[in-house]
Amino acid sequence: MRQIIIIGSGPAGYTAAIYAARANLEPLVIASSVEAGGELMNTTEVENYPGFPDGIMGPDLMAKFQVQAEKFGAEVIYDDVVSLELAGEVKKVTLGSGESYEAKSVIFATGSAYRKLGLPEEERLSGHGLSWCATCDGFFFREKTIAVVGGGDSALEEATFLTRFASKVYVIHRRDALRASKIMQDRAFENDKIEFIWNSEVASINGDAAVDGVTLRDTVTGEQRELPLEGLFVAIGNDPRTHLVHGQLDLAEAGTIAVDGRSSKTNVAGVFAAGDVIDPTYRQAVTAAASGTVAALDAEHYLAAVEQAESESLALTH
């Protein structure tokens, strides 16, 4: 049996692994098969992670997190958790391969998943002009007219990145002000290829074989209009990835996993949560990393208490 299993390999998961490994808890990290490294794997330059004044590419940063965790003894498995048994003192984690692992504690750091627009044509046009990954797919839109939906940092980062390829990038935003940081806004406003379409949402994505435009709905007047496009990138936010623990862990109103105060403690003893999956507000690499630290320290205290209780009960029986 393991001391600790960490589910997730973004900044929260790997930071928890670094701390747990340094506490000699020999953590097992279930990194996921196709999303190892988490959300930063699909970003380009990360400019706000302290310690990298010249910026660092998202995938490079995550590779460093992993190297640091492994250096202290963390073991990484590239597979996906398909089921969890969290109640009781022994937690059981079953993977896509069919293999199961047991541990005294679990840190749940599965992050969040891209939010979809919720339109019926989304599935059909995915990969046919509709994309969720600018760094993967921007290349295919050289000299094309495209749009990004969203108003946060990710949306503006994508829009700015996409101007390397596209001739025109619209940013479609529901409101008339952006959530994005000032520096990202300034960069986008200064970019000649970017044009903002305010107070608008996508009513439908149009095109038979591939995207050829969208129907926009004005969020103030309700008026609709057509916008011809050759590509559409969606960056309207993320939802915490909690489906594995539904019915086992309490959720907060925001849909994130509920934790006790500033700790990482869930409602189940020995189960801790960290990173974007508990955070509806800040969702930064550095806050996720900090949250991973909190979870590792909480788990360490829990495991010490469990061990103490076990040795005391042993002493009583002898």
Add this chain to the structure above:
Amino acid sequence: MSTAKSVTDATFQQDVLESDKTVLVDFWAEWCGPCRAVAPILDQIAAEHGDKLEIVKLNVDENPQTAVKYQITSIPALKVYRGGEVVKTVIGAKPKPALEADLAAYIQ
């Protein structure tokens, strides 16, 4: 990166379209993280089902003609060819069980 054989604009006709086998082409690029993630899974599927499905890869950066011809706008894109025709398309990196389910008709 994957151990799959590379096909190119020059060899696509012969290696894929005129092949007497069912061929899965993995359209990928160096700068695509999900492509790197799915490559070892495709290697595993090739190792287990290579007799039924040949798996090859095409670098879209170096082979734009084929990428344009098959209207690739999102990678990884996995296209299954049989008798010169595309019979199945899977977009995006997926875990092995999900990919096996998508490809069930060609690996069972």
